[in-house]
Amino acid sequence: MNIQQPSEEQQLAVEGFRKFLDAEIRPAARRHRDHPIPKDRMRELTQAIAEFGLPGATVSAEHGGMGLSIVTEAMLFEELCAVSVDIGLCVMINKGMALTLAELPPSQAHLRDRYLADMMAGRTFGAFCISEPDVGSNVADIKTSARRDGEHFIINGEKTWISNGHYADIAIVTARTGPNGELSHILVDREAHGFESRNIDKIALNGQSTAQLFFSDTRVPYANIVWEEGQALKNTMKLFEKARANVGMLSVGLMRAALEASIAYAKERRQFGKPIAAHQLVAAKIAEMATLLDASRLMCFRAFSMMDQGIRCDVQSSMSKWFATENAVKVCRDAVQLHGGNGLTKEFDVERLAREAIVIPIPDGTTEIQKLMISRALTGIGAFI
Ligand SMILES: Cc1cc2nc3c(=O)[nH]c(=O)nc-3n(C[C@H](O)[C@H](O)[C@H](O)COP(=O)(O)OP(=O)(O)OC[C@H]3O[C@@H](n4cnc5c(N)ncnc54)[C@H](O)[C@@H]3O)c2cc1C
Structure with a gap:
């Protein structure tokens, strides 16, 4: 394995980000210690952090990102996590969402066009919804259903432990879609399609949101399937x-x-x-x-x-x-x-x-x-x- 020293460019990026974190994010993290950061405040923070590249650092320039290496992004991410894991966890989920949107196949470009820019700018929040009250380690056992109804899915189920859950504007939900119970990923928009959320109070990391999400006859266009149906x-x-x-x-x-x-x-x-x-x-x-x-x-x-x-x-x-x-x-x-x-x-x-x-x-x-x-x-x- 080749272990390289950081380049001058990487060092400059890290130093600049560290100064910003010490000035802006550290005091905010202290102020909210152990207490939920309200969504509007978290958005201010994620928008400020986005100026330094997270969460869109590794997204290609073609899709509006910075096209940086994953190693460079991780160097920046370490700085954030050393200051606040609450905010780091929130940004980590948005990072995953930005990359997922960026890498969608051409047939799903409409989802990328609709959501990626706001996600990279720190304006919106994403969530990945796999876990359920009876489904943790064994993800193959998911109960949430997405019944096909013409050009729509009707989603019913409860997700739990969802990072960013209470903030989430969009959620990628793992649900059963196929006749044989195949699992698929579906992108659900809180405003357009509707879901409810409730924060979970934990031993720590209560600054960010870990939440239950409730889907009750949530009607989502079939076009919001992410990747291929049945391949979740x-x-x-x-x-x-x-x-x-x-x-x-x-x-x-x-x-x-x-x-x-x-x-x-x-x-x-x-x-x-x-x-x-x-x-x-x-x-x-x-x-x-x-x-x-x-x-x-x-x-x-x-x-x-x-x-x-x-x-x-x-x-x-x-x-x-x-x-x-x-x-x-x-x-x-x-x-x-x-x-x-x-x-x-x-x-x-x-x-x-x-x-x-x-x-x-x-x-x-x-x-x-x-x-x-x-x-x-x-x-x-x-x-x-
Ligand atoms: C802070 C936080 C954030 C999270 N964010 C998300 C999120 O964004 N999206 C999402 O979908 N989920 C999320 N989760 C859920 C997380 O992925 C699950 O909690 C985790 O997979 C474990 O599931 P469980 O809690 O149901 O424990 P269980 O699966 O019930 O396990 C209980 C215990 O049994 C052990 N165990 C289970 N099966 C085996 C086995 N076969 N062999 C040996 N030991 C076993 C486990 O290791 C554990 O110690 C989050 C959880 C937390 C705490």
């Missing part, structure tokens, strides 16, 4: 390939914030007549945190680099997802420990980071599911389904 399972795997390394990056951001806070605290806090950084067990903790962060970041970037080269990387993406998200739980917990009693208080960020870290191993396939997929790819024997 295959296409979901393609979405996961990209999404999982991105979820890994959410955790890289958390680890970076935890490490930076810990280094500052270990230099400042004195016990036994010297900074706690001078105690060897504390020094070892910092070294381990830094090493786990670095390893996680490298694994994510390996997957992004393979994507840039057009090499399928489901296994590498799954590896980066479980490794980064599980180690973020450890690193952020160690950051609390290193802060002693102060680490448990709201005056310091590390208690929030530790709560946020616990959330991330669950979405886009749990740690257990990633390991089952990696093992199946290596042995050819599925330990599930």
Whole structure:
């Protein structure tokens, strides 16, 4: 694998974005700590972030994007996640939606023409709706139905845990369309076709929206089918390939914030007549945190680099997802420990980071599911389904 140093252009882009994040996004994230960011406010933030390329960075210039490499986009994304995983998660979903719209086949160009520019400008929000109350790890079991009625689908069902759900202007819904229960993706427009949403209150990451979505006789034109009818399972795997390394990056951001806070605290806090950084067990903790962060970041970037080269990387993406998200739980917990009693208080960020870290191993396939997929790819024997 070729590990390159960032180019001057990439460094400049990252530095400019970092300055903007420190000035504009960090204070907003602090203000909304643990409280839902209202949609209008989130839109102001996503529009400001869009000026720096996210979420349209990797969309080709032909479709109005910046045509940057996935690695360059990931460098920008890391900066955002190190400042706010709430806002990072929201932008990550919009990133996935922008790329999905950009890559639609010519027969679905009308969807791209209608929605892509607003999505890239941070004006609208997308959501991907797979999970349901009784359907989590086993996505093949989806119950939501889309009955054909002439030139329309009538969608009925409930989706849950949907990132951006309460903000979503458009949602790509996985539903049963075929006579034999085949699964398809359908783009639903909240204003034009109608759906309801309700936010879910969680242990952390309540700044962004995780929501239930309700579809009740929602009438959507057949022309809103995304990709080919009946191919949703295959296409979901393609979405996961990209999404999982991105979820890994959410955790890289958390680890970076935890490490930076810990280094500052270990230099400042004195016990036994010297900074706690001078105690060897504390020094070892910092070294381990830094090493786990670095390893996680490298694994994510390996997957992004393979994507840039057009090499399928489901296994590498799954590896980066479980490794980064599980180690973020450890690193952020160690950051609390290193802060002693102060680490448990709201005056310091590390208690929030530790709560946020616990959330991330669950979405886009749990740690257990990633390991089952990696093992199946290596042995050819599925330990599930
Ligand atoms: C913050 C957040 C954001 C999310 N965003 C979205 C979104 O945008 N869109 C969307 O569709 N969904 C989303 N989800 C849902 C997420 O994908 C599911 O929560 C996840 O797939 C797990 O499903 P579940 O919660 O139903 O757990 P279950 O599938 O019920 O699993 C419960 C436990 O059993 C384990 N388990 C299950 N099957 C096996 C097996 N075969 N072998 C070993 N262990 C197993 C799991 O690993 C887990 O530990 C989100 C979830 C969260 C928490």
